[in-house]
Amino acid sequence: MGNIVVSPHDKEGQHHMMATPTSNNPNGGSAATAKNKSEITVLLLGAGESGKSTLFKQVQFFHGVGITHDQERIELIEIVRLNVLENAKNLVAATQHLNIPIEQPENRETAKLIINSLNTNDLEDPSWSKRLYSLWKDAGIQKAYENREKFQLYDSTEYLFENLDRICSDKYVPTVVDVIRTRTKTIGITDMKFDVGDGKQLRLVDVGGQRNERRKWIHFFNTVDAVVFLTSLSEFDLNLYEDNGYWRVKESLRVFNEVVNNALFYKVPFVLLFNKRDLFEKKIATKSFSKYFSGFNEAEEKNPVACIEYMTKLFLNEITEHPLDTVSVKTLSAIDHDNSKQVFEEVKQFIMTQQHRE
């Protein structure tokens, strides 16, 4: 098991962000080269809700830190319950917005309480498990859920509602899956380090993805040794959290274009991860993929492989500057532990080989 530190980046990191890549500053320069030898900095980038933190949490988990311990997960009870409440609130608000009435009168009562007074401490009472589940199963709420592309909702909604009997109990301790599934919007930048053998350390940097957060990425661009860019496959029918009139795919492509063609990354290995494959496969079974992409052959729209191929082309077309032989494309389902472990291992290998080539 490697030695792992989870911390906001240390003072050294701050020093680095000051140094320019062609810095003549002897201190900054030598420190950077010394660091390159022993430490590989990998940035997890991507637009909001592309799964950067989920992958980050998985990596923490399979290195035996953070959420591996019961104590750490107990701290997250509040967050899980907050997720339940947020989901419930968003769904209720959506029924009003979309003009879909909640059918059962007792569920309408529950909805009122959710909007007005319910807080996370109330969820210790097991009676809320039944009330919330009954609300979730209400035909009105289910109809709103089917139209979830029209408003903002976490991917974890269904999972959390199906596990209410555990969550609404005073003995509740979040499981690892609960923690992986909960959505917490990352703000700022955070990192972890772990040994990767050969006396080298890998420093994984997780960042927030929304528009205001992206301006902070630049602080790490100078020290980067590899970029892992995540994008969500299942966002093809969704609009942005920051701006509900803006198509998420367009935003992802734009951010990808800016990052991949950035001169600082010309020589840096670049991994493009198409995340949320699980959700994507479920989604295209019921929704039309070709409706969103005019250039896509409609006959192929239920075939996930063809869809992913199309998306891959779309993204690779954005690359104008970066040499293609240092770009690797993979699909991922970050909520799946084994898949994350395998994909991350592959990513690590790719980065290490690229490093050796240099």
Place this chain on the structure above:
Amino acid sequence: MQNTSQIELTSTMKEETIQTSIKQEDGESMLLDRKKKLKMKIFTFLASYKFMMICYFLLTFGVILLWIILGAVEETMYQSNPSSPKIMIPDTGFFNFSHGCALSTNFVILLACVFVMFFILEFVSIILAMISDKDTWNIKRDTVILLVIQLVGIISFGVMTGIDVISSLVDYFLPFGYTLTVYSLCEVLIYTFGPAVYGAVSQYLNSKKTNQTETQVEEKSEVELILLNRKYFEIVLDFARRSFCVESVSSWKDIQKFKEIFKKRSVDQQVVKNHARKIVENYLTIGSPFELNIPYIQQKNVEYSKLIEESESLDLNFFEKLENHCLLDMSDLFERLKSSNKEISQAMQSMRMKNAKE
């Protein structure tokens, strides 16, 4: 007991993973803390009743001692040579209490020297009072008022000395030296009696108010309790700064300041509105260094600005929604902070226990 042992258990688990570099940083900050603590101790002592009592006693005894010494000197000189006039009080003596006295020039010179010494001290104190940046108890205002009274007293004393009718006739019934004593009386009224009366009145009004609104007292979350503690707030702010997400913390702080200003000066809506404008400008403007991670930021900017300009007076909870958004955003920050800072983690745990008991 059980809880403390649990806390210790987690802390030892974490210690294994903490790197030495971080320990060094802790050591540095502890050194700073010691310096700060010493400074804080000195300031607390200077503002304490202990210090005030010592000053008052020293001054009182000092002046009495001066009187006894001067009296004794004069008396001994008079005893040794009864034919010469007394140096300071010609027609009677220091220890003669049967009737009043006139002053000799010598005594006036001596008194003037003492006054000059006090004026110098007063001048320094006034300058210090004026440049100090905090004025919680309106001491600046009171000092200016007293300074005016003092100047009027001195000038009128000087003028009256020159008017024969007053200095020879009126003084016989009512000593015009009282103009100076009036100043001392005002000092006691303004510095001591006044604040005691304001304090009692506002306490009475507050108790009336809380009786009325007792049922509305808001429950504060652990995150809020941590932020409201000055020492913990500093830790949170520093952590946020180092992980590039200071905006939600500082926005929360500014909203608290808005509420404070509102409570103190709701009559002066211009001041309240100016602060509100600053909040919108700093936190809800695209491209601002403190831009918040919030949906529809541009729309929110327009809405808030419009409300500020168009409404006659703002509400105490004008920014309530924004405040809640900041607190929600900070959940990610706190999750990280808790796992890297033992002190905060323990403080939050004990707060949670307390909340649960209540």
